[in-house]
Amino acid sequence: MRExxxxxxGDVSGAVxxxxxxxxxxxxxxxxxxxxxxxxxxxxxxxxxxVRELPLDGIEPTxxxxxxxxxxxxxxxxxAHPEVRRRYPALTQAVLAGxxxxxxxxxxxxxxxxxxxxxxxxxxxxxxxxxxxPGSGCPAVTGEHHNHAILGATDHCVAVHPSxxxxxxxxxxxxxxxxxxxxxxKSPIADFYLPVGDTPHRETALPPGAxxxxxxLPPAPVAARSRYRKVRERASYAFAIASVxxxxxxxxxxxxxxxxxxxxVASRPWRARAAESVLIGAPADGTTFGxxxxxxxxxxxxxxxxxYKVTLVRxxxxxxxxxxxxxxxx
Amino acid sequence: xxxxPSSTSSAVTLNINGEKHQLTVDHRTTLxxxxxxxLDLTGTKKGCDQGQxxxxxxxxxxxxxxxxxxxxxxAEGREITTIEGLAEGDRLHPVQQAFLDLDGYQCGYCTPGQxxxxxxxxxxxxxxxxSAATEDVRPEAGPPPLTPEEIRERMSGNLCRCGAYVxxxxxxxxxxxxxxxxxxxxxxxxxx
Numbered sequence: 001m002r003e004x005x006x007x008x009x010g011d012v013s014g015a016v017x018x019x020x021x022x023x024x025x026x027x028x029x030x031x032x033x034x035x036x037x038x039x040x041x042x043x044x045x046x047x048x049x050x051v052r053e054l055p056l057d058g059i060e061p062t063x064x065x066x067x068x069x070x071x072x073x074x075x076x077x078x079x080a081h082p083e084v085r086r087r088y089p090a091l092t093q094a095v096l097a098g099x100x101x102x103x104x105x106x107x108x109x110x111x112x113x114x115x116x117x118x119x120x121x122x123x124x125x126x127x128x129x130x131x132x133x134p135g136s137g138c139p140a141v142t143g144e145h146h147n148h149a150i151l152g153a154t155d156h157c158v159a160v161h162p163s164x165x166x167x168x169x170x171x172x173x174x175x176x177x178x179x180x181x182x183x184x185x186k187s188p189i190a191d192f193y194l195p196v197g198d199t200p201h202r203e204t205a206l207p208p209g210a211x212x213x214x215x216x217l218p219p220a221p222v223a224a225r226s227r228y229r230k231v232r233e234r235a236s237y238a239f240a241i242a243s244v245x246x247x248x249x250x251x252x253x254x255x256x257x258x259x260x261x262x263x264x265v266a267s268r269p270w271r272a273r274a275a276e277s278v279l280i281g282a283p284a285d286g287t288t289f290g291x292x293x294x295x296x297x298x299x300x301x302x303x304x305x306x307x308y309k310v311t312l313v314r315x316x317x318x319x320x321x322x323x324x325x326x327x328x329x330x
Numbered sequence: 331x332x333x334x335p336s337s338t339s340s341a342v343t344l345n346i347n348g349e350k351h352q353l354t355v356d357h358r359t360t361l362x363x364x365x366x367x368x369l370d371l372t373g374t375k376k377g378c379d380q381g382q383x384x385x386x387x388x389x390x391x392x393x394x395x396x397x398x399x400x401x402x403x404x405a406e407g408r409e410i411t412t413i414e415g416l417a418e419g420d421r422l423h424p425v426q427q428a429f430l431d432l433d434g435y436q437c438g439y440c441t442p443g444q445x446x447x448x449x450x451x452x453x454x455x456x457x458x459x460x461s462a463a464t465e466d467v468r469p470e471a472g473p474p475p476l477t478p479e480e481i482r483e484r485m486s487g488n489l490c491r492c493g494a495y496v497x498x499x500x501x502x503x504x505x506x507x508x509x510x511x512x513x514x515x516x517x518x519x520x521x522x
Contacts, residue, residue, distance in 0.1 A: 001358045003338040003356070003357070003358065004338060004357055004358070005337045005338060005357070006340060006357045006401070006403050006404070008404075028401075028404065030399075031399050031400065031401065031404070032381055032396075032399050035360075035399045035400075035401065036380055036381055036399060039379070039380070048357070048401075050404055052404070076393070076454075076459070079459070079460070080457070080458070080459045080460070082469045085460065085467045085468050085469050086468055086469055086470070089467050089468055092460065092467045093462070093467060096460065096461055096462040096464075096467070097462050099487070100384065100486055100487020100488075101394055101447065101450065101451065101454065101484055101485075101487050102381075102384060102387055102394045102395050102396045102447065102487045103381060103396065103399075103487065105390075105393040105394060105395050105450075106395050106396070106399065106400070235482075235483075235486075236462065236482070236483050236486035237486040237487055
């Protein structure tokens, strides 16, 4: 590991100023991903600015009726918060589906959004990787890709985003707030993660040196009936091979409102808007749910070894929406 | 003599098991390596060193965390509890005793991490935290019973290569039960 300087930031503007002065510096949150990548040699910062003690650890109601979640709130505190559990249960379920109790106590909301892909080529310094070494190539396209993207990928990169939390946030229309040395900004999660294109190393719309200060959840009555379901290769403590965050509002057997997002299928949490437009106004039954899934997955371009994900996501969508519809009918 | 701090090292005071330790650490030093290599607290084990196995689980400000992904310099100001800090004299911590009584181990390498993790699992459950095994996470649903399924999910960050999981789950269940009874007793005393 490269030697590095370490400083603890006392306030947001101080943290941002330290990073602005040193392009080789990184913010340190819980360290569960960054420290691991530093050990692997993938990240080689010259300086760490520790932001864990910044006063960004609150979860507060917003005047609009949503919630504002600070960037240094731990995954554990987010998942356990009564208002999150009551109003956005899919978010609690998504966070609890990720990592282990130990890691959730360390990991922060800001860091969770910025965590890097677990593609094996990304962390293997002996292999090319366009995300790690732009222009070097993507061996996953013809290599090991059974857990790679089926939506939105290009020949430049087929890696998936590993966050569970982000999938729920995408379904809930969350926005990410940030601060730079000269301004405060806000980015809807739909625009926060950039399309892969030919620049897979550019992952987010955050300006250089920006510090994520929090996440804003708009009020979403539909989210009161919401669910996150994750499929993985073992029962617990593994990254998803596919996941679905869904919310459904049904009245008289007809879908009044719906939210749907997929995880582990693309370089970012995948909001399924094509599926949602099929759902809204249609009968809340298995036929509708299957048609909605098909509408979204029409854009899928599976690789030779990950075509199973298309079927898996379709089945997940139908199963989760059927459960939510049955719950609504009770 | 400890080397003088530089731009890539710092003099820190670590609070471990209620005792303050002053040392100079290269910033690359993890809390795990500081415990084992600098402070001779070798009860905390190094398994994968990548946050995947849980052998290095310690309590940081009362919450479980993996020491291998914590930097020692970032641990300054926090209260660290390791397996060495659990017993009171010759009296083992109730979770340690439950692991002994129920054979919650085989080779013992993962045991310090398992025990630190189990202590936190019992606290987290007592605080009403749901888990991925909890059917209804809404607060109105109330705290889930600590079933074997809940214990397995909550303990999934601690691997045991010997596969002693069956008795680990029993040990955690027994310790949780004793913890709950102790809480009920003290509540009765307070009420009286």
